[in-house]
Amino acid sequence: MAAIDIHPFQPVIISALVFLLLGLLINNPGCEAEDILFSGESLDNGASLQYGAYNLVMQQDCNLVFYQNGSKLWDSGTAGAGQNCSCSLQSNGKLIIKEPGNDQVLWQTYNYGFHDKYALAIQKDGSVVIYGPVMTKLHGAMTSDE
Numbered sequence: 798m799a800a801i802d803i804h805p806f807q808p809v810i811i812s813a814l815v816f817l818l819l820g821l822l823i824n825n826p827g828c829e830a831e832d833i834l835f836s837g838e839s840l841d842n843g844a845s846l847q848y849g850a851y852n853l854v855m856q857q858d859c860n861l862v863f864y865q866n867g868s869k870l871w872d873s874g875t876a877g878a879g880q881n882c883s884c885s886l887q888s889n890g891k892l893i894i895k896e897p898g899n900d901q902v903l904w905q906t907y908n909y910g911f912h913d914k915y916a917l918a919i920q921k922d923g924s925v926v927i928y929g930p931v932m933t934k935l936h937g938a939m940t941s942d943e
């Protein structure tokens with residue numbers, strides 16, 4: 798396969814690349830288990846993404862926690878920061894945690910970019926990455942080369 802030259806000012810190409818990349822990373826396309834959060838979507842209080850032994854959980858205590866087989870690998874550090882919190886992936890690629898009906902952002906990732914399509918994915922190597930014109934690593938490696 799020819800190398801793809803990623804240029805930061807080619808959002809259309811990068812968008813296409815994101816979904817190509819996701820297609821390559823996700824080896825269970827027919828499966829309905831939620832392992833991806835697309836921009837515009839939220840994980841409400843108690844909801845989670847799951848991929849194999851890995852879970853990303855928006856907990857009742859307002860902490861967003863990534864577990865491997867029940868052991869915590871990463872968290873947002875927002876335990877007790879609010880009630881009934883949810884995390885949302887915005888159309889600029891930022892992941893934020895808020896309480897419903899409260900504009901205050903309790904936690905966020907700081908990278909953001911063009912309004913476009915982004916997707917947060919748990920990968921099979923146990924990394925959690927937001928893909929899109931701007932990419933953000935929550936945990937582990939940016940890509941899962943095997």
Ligand SMILES: *[C@@H]1O[C@H](CO)[C@@H](O)[C@H](O)[C@H]1NC(C)=O
Pocket residue numbers: 850865866
């Ligand atoms: C999770 O636990 C199961 C059962 O002990 C084990 O077979 C598996 O390798 C573990 N997976 C990961 C990614 O740690």
Ligand SMILES: *[C@@H]1O[C@H](CO)[C@@H](O)[C@H](O)[C@H]1NC(C)=O
Pocket residue numbers: 841842881883897
């Ligand atoms: C918690 O938040 C969800 C999503 O914003 C909302 O639908 C639900 O009514 C809230 N529940 C409580 C008890 O505040």
